[in-house]
Amino acid sequence: MSEEIETGITTGGREGAFRDILSKDHARRGKPPLHFADLSEEERIERAGQLGLPKFRVKQLANHYFAHLDTDAESFTDFPAAKRGEAAEAFFPTLIEPMLVQKADGGTTIKTLWRLFDDSRIESVLMRYPNRATLCISSQVGCGMGCPFCATGKLGLTRNMSAGEILEQVRVAAAAMRDGEVAGGPGRLSNVVFMGMGEPMGNYRAVLSAIRQISAMPPEGFGISARNITVSTVGVVPGIRKLTAEGIPVRLAVSLHAPNDQLRDELVPMNRRFNITQLLDAAHDYYLASKRRVSIEYALMRGINDQPVHARQLANRLNHYGDDWVHVNPIPLNPIEGSKWTASKPEDEQEFLDILHRAGITATLRDTRGSDIDGACGQLAAKNRG
Ligand code: SF4
Numbered sequence: 001m002s003e004e005i006e007t008g009i010t011t012g013g014r015e016g017a018f019r020d021i022l023s024k025d026h027a028r029r030g031k032p033p034l035h036f037a038d039l040s041e042e043e044r045i046e047r048a049g050q051l052g053l054p055k056f057r058v059k060q061l062a063n064h065y066f067a068h069l070d071t072d073a074e075s076f077t078d079f080p081a082a083k084r085g086e087a088a089e090a091f092f093p094t095l096i097e098p099m100l101v102q103k104a105d106g107g108t109t110i111k112t113l114w115r116l117f118d119d120s121r122i123e124s125v126l127m128r129y130p131n132r133a134t135l136c137i138s139s140q141v142g143c144g145m146g147c148p149f150c151a152t153g154k155l156g157l158t159r160n161m162s163a164g165e166i167l168e169q170v171r172v173a174a175a176a177m178r179d180g181e182v183a184g185g186p187g188r189l190s191n192v193v194f195m196g197m198g199e200p201m202g203n204y205r206a207v208l209s210a211i212r213q214i215s216a217m218p219p220e221g222f223g224i225s226a227r228n229i230t231v232s233t234v235g236v237v238p239g240i241r242k243l244t245a246e247g248i249p250v251r252l253a254v255s256l257h258a259p260n261d262q263l264r265d266e267l268v269p270m271n272r273r274f275n276i277t278q279l280l281d282a283a284h285d286y287y288l289a290s291k292r293r294v295s296i297e298y299a300l301m302r303g304i305n306d307q308p309v310h311a312r313q314l315a316n317r318l319n320h321y322g323d324d325w326v327h328v329n330p331i332p333l334n335p336i337e338g339s340k341w342t343a344s345k346p347e348d349e350q351e352f353l354d355i356l357h358r359a360g361i362t363a364t365l366r367d368t369r370g371s372d373i374d375g376a377c378g379q380l381a382a383k384n385r386g
Contacts, residue, residue, distance in 0.1 A: 032117050033093040035164025036065055037213055044091070051086050059219065061091055067218035069175040096122075096168045107183030110176075116141065116165060120158055122197050124169040126189075128182050132228075134191040135173040139166055139207050140198025145234050146269045147257075149301060149333060149341035152197045160203040166210040174222055189222075193230040195253065200231050201239025207231065208243075211250060226250050232297065237274040240282040244289045252286045253295035253329075254279065258305050259313035267305065276317065284321045296328045297366075300344035300352060311352045315359035328356055328363035 039047065044058045060078050064070045073079075073088035096114040099121065103110050108128040113121055122138040143150070144157030173189050180186040192214055194200040200207045215226040232253035233239055240252065256276070258264035264271040271279075283294045296318070300306040318326050330352055332343045344352070349365060356363040 030118060032095055032162045032165055035093060035095055035162065035168075036061060036091040037164040037167040037210075038162055039091075047090060048087075051083065051090055053083060053087065057083075057087070061087060062219040065092070065171070065219075066213075066216075066221055066223075069171050069178065069222075071171075093117075095162070095165045096172070110182060114169070116161075122161065122165075122169075124173065124196055126173045126176065126182060128177075128184055128187065132190045133173075133177050133182070133187055134193060135170060135189055136193045136195050137166060137169045138196035138198055139194055139200045139203050139210075143198045144202065145199050147234070147267060149267065149299065149336070149339065151336045154336070157198075157202075160206060161198070163206040163209040163213070166206060167213055170210075170214055170222060170224075174224075189224065191228040191230075192224055193232065193253075195230070195232045199234055199236060201233045201236035201243075204239055204242060208246065211248060215248070215250075227292070230295065232295075234268055235270045235274050235279040237278050237282045240279075240286055244282075244286045247289070249290055249292055251292050251295060252283060252290070253297055254283050255297040255299075256314075257297070257299050259310050259317055263305060263310075267301075280317060280321065284325060287325045293324070293362075294326050296326050298328060298330045299333045300330050300349055301333050302342045302344045302348070304341065306344040306348045306352055308351060308355055311355035312359070315356055315361055318361055319359060323360060324362070326361070328361055329366040330356075330363060331366040 036044065041058070044061070045055050048055065048058050048061075057079065060076070064076060068075065071088060071092035073084040076084045076087065079087060094117075096116060098112050099115045100113040101110060102112075105127075109125065111123060111125045113123050115121055120141040122141055124138060125136040127134045127136070138161065140160050141158035142155040143152045145153055146156075147153040170189070170192055176182055177187045177189045194207060211226065211229055211231070213221045214224050214229060215221055217223045226248050227250070230251040230253050231243065232255060234255045240254075243250070243252065255268070256264070256279075258267050258271075259276075261271060261275050264276060274282075283296075286292075287294050296314075298305070298314070314328070318328070330349060332349060333341060335342045353363055353365060
């Protein structure tokens with residue numbers, strides 16, 4: 001069987017560094033079924049009306065979904081029995097189904113490969129720590145940014161995910177935490193990071209709708225504070241500017257990966273559209289507006305961007321904007337099989353970090369949870385294409 005048919009990856013996406021970015025229509029494969037989370041309040045009421053359900057039933061459904069994390073008709077005990085099935089079908093179609101679940105770190109890291117309605121695959125990773133539980137979610141099927149060291153980039157962009165598909169990853173993880181399905185007993189999902197497959201700014205509307213519904217208090221949302229939500233971007237400057245204007249206090253993470261334009265043009269093709277100065281200007285403005293430190297993600301690649309000269313360049317660029325506005329997360333690259341991009345030597349990582357610290361920059365080597373289960377972005381989906 002051909003890989004293309006199985007994954008539905010469009011050829012255009014394979015090649016385009018950023019050709020699909022900000023494009024309005026990715027609906028080449030049809031749209032996912034509409035879900036409660038995709039509908040406005042008015043649309044929910046209208047849809048309920050079509051089923052003969054009065055307005056107050058919509059509130060009950062919101063309560064089931066956001067407060068009880070439940071989509072199972074049988075649980076709608078406050079609903080007339082004859083309407084439960086119909087309501088669940090109309091509002092809560094199954095959008096994501098687990099295909100493969102991998103556990104690591106003593107069961108505190110759980111990576112799930114999900115199948116979507118059109119047989120697309122995405123993934124999410126739940127990481128439990130002593131004081132928090134963080135879910136890393138996907139916002140697009142594949143990614144059109146074309147970073148050459150990245151497994152997801154190799155897949156290209158298939159389509160944007162709907163708000164419902166994005167939110168379902170959160171609901172299922174929140175329920176798993178609540179129900180004690182993650183090692184460590186019952187707990188609470190406290191953090192969400194948009195660092196799975198895809199470029200969140202490339203699917204801005206659905207991502208923003210998901211952020212609003214993740215952070216609103218039940219029964220309007222899951223009640224996870226916006227301050228505990230991180231949106232990462234590879235440098236889609238108009239997206240950062242738009243997010244700044246929203247005034248939602250989410251954390252912004254910028255995947256920089258290189259301290260000069262020459263190198264970044266190669267590692268992150270989006271840089272040819274918006275260069276480092278434009279990107280850091282926008283990131284710094286976000287910091288000024290939100291008062292939230294920006295995270296700078298930097299995948300350390302052996303001999304490519306991990307040398308002392310790179311660390312010094314990075315420190316200079318960041319310090320140009322003043323003190324204490326960023327937190328740098330160097331991440332040891334989790335290499336894709338057969339790729340020329342490999343992880344840095346531990347001593348180089350340490351030196352990189354030391355140089356940043358000496359320059360007064362807050363930096364911590366990012367935890368590489370789940371690296372024994374293909375933890376780098378997109379690797380699991382890239383391996384399970386058939
Ligand atoms: S590194 Fe991020 S932006 Fe680049 S191709 Fe991979 S998923 Fe896309």
